[in-house]
Amino acid sequence: MKNIHQWIGPYLKQRLTPKPRIDGPIDVYFSLMDHFEPYWLGVDKKTADGRVETWCRNYPLMARRHKDSAGRPPQHTYFYPEEEYDADALDQVGLLCRQGMGDVEIHLHHDNDTAAGLTEKIERFKKLLFEKHGFLKKNPKTGQVEYAFIHGNWALDNSAPGGVDCGVNNELTILKETGCYADFTMPSAPHPTQTKKINSIYFAAGDPDRPKSHNIGVDVKVGHWDEAAFLLIQGPLALNWSNRKWGFLPRIENAEITSENPPTAERVSLWGRVGIHVKGHPQAIFIKTHTHGLQEKNLAAFFGGGRVGFVVFKSGENLFF
Numbered sequence: 001m002k003n004i005h006q007w008i009g010p011y012l013k014q015r016l017t018p019k020p021r022i023d024g025p026i027d028v029y030f031s032l033m034d035h036f037e038p039y040w041l042g043v044d045k046k047t048a049d050g051r052v053e054t055w056c057r058n059y060p061l062m063a064r065r066h067k068d069s070a071g072r073p074p075q076h077t078y079f080y081p082e083e084e085y086d087a088d089a090l091d092q093v094g095l096l097c098r099q100g101m102g103d104v105e106i107h108l109h110h111d112n113d114t115a116a117g118l119t120e121k122i123e124r125f126k127k128l129l130f131e132k133h134g135f136l137k138k139n140p141k142t143g144q145v146e147y148a149f150i151h152g153n154w155a156l157d158n159s160a161p162g163g164v165d166c167g168v169n170n171e172l173t174i175l176k177e178t179g180c181y182a183d184f185t186m187p188s189a190p191h192p193t194q195t196k197k198i199n200s201i202y203f204a205a206g207d208p209d210r211p212k213s214h215n216i217g218v219d220v221k222v223g224h225w226d227e228a229a230f231l232l233i234q235g236p237l238a239l240n241w242s243n244r245k246w247g248f249l250p251r252i253e254n255a256e257i258t259s260e261n262p263p264t265a266e267r268v269s270l271w272g273r274v275g276i277h278v279k280g281h282p283q284a285i286f287i288k289t290h291t292h293g294l295q296e297k298n299l300a301a302f303f304g305g306g307r308v309g310f311v312v313f314k315s316g317e318n319l320f321f
Contacts, residue, residue, distance in 0.1 A: 109152030154188035172206030203229035222280030
């Protein structure tokens, strides 16, 4: 299995560590982070517009059939790429968001960049999203516009081999300074950018002298918050023994939802058993999944009768333990 050496040790350690005792109900915080890329594969505007129109026409029909305990429809998170800025696409997505069906955050693909270049891109895009389209929010204490982040091609903090798809060793520091409240890039396995730190909600400190500073970090704990460090929220990473390659090797489970890999009951159960939580409060489990919703195969699976759909957690079902 590709690049498994980067994370198999911490994974086995987690598997062998006794799970904390949980008394009472479990709260599940589920999120689907969409790398929402209208111009994927470099298509023209007509094709990009068609992808967005298909999504925005069909999504409300599906979302309105599902409600959470507070009566709200699913909150889809659109991580829109800075380098694909299209006012028409964002205005269409904005109509869904104003109907209470999600929000827009920042996605970025860049290569051979500099600290100054990265800062300029983030500040410019952040201003566009906030002032022109009404996305993002201001911190009530500081007045700074804040955002969540996913790095394109997984290369957060210059973590790809050879420094491709980024170029900025102090990216974590710049994200923090420009108002990023959390990163949601990981997991990236089997990609070589995958961190040693897995299945965690944790703080990392940027280091301008070396890449991949988020390879290690300190778990967030109840009663402790590090204002100076950068927050990362990871999705589940595991070995899936119910889905085997060649009939005997487990496949890597990285919580990606695609037409070929829909959210089956077995996968949902595995996500829950990973048990990502804030240390000291195991009663609240965080499940972060991701998708590329505008790719044609995934569009067809979401809305064309395929098996990709919403993950529905029913009260009283013992899905995880």
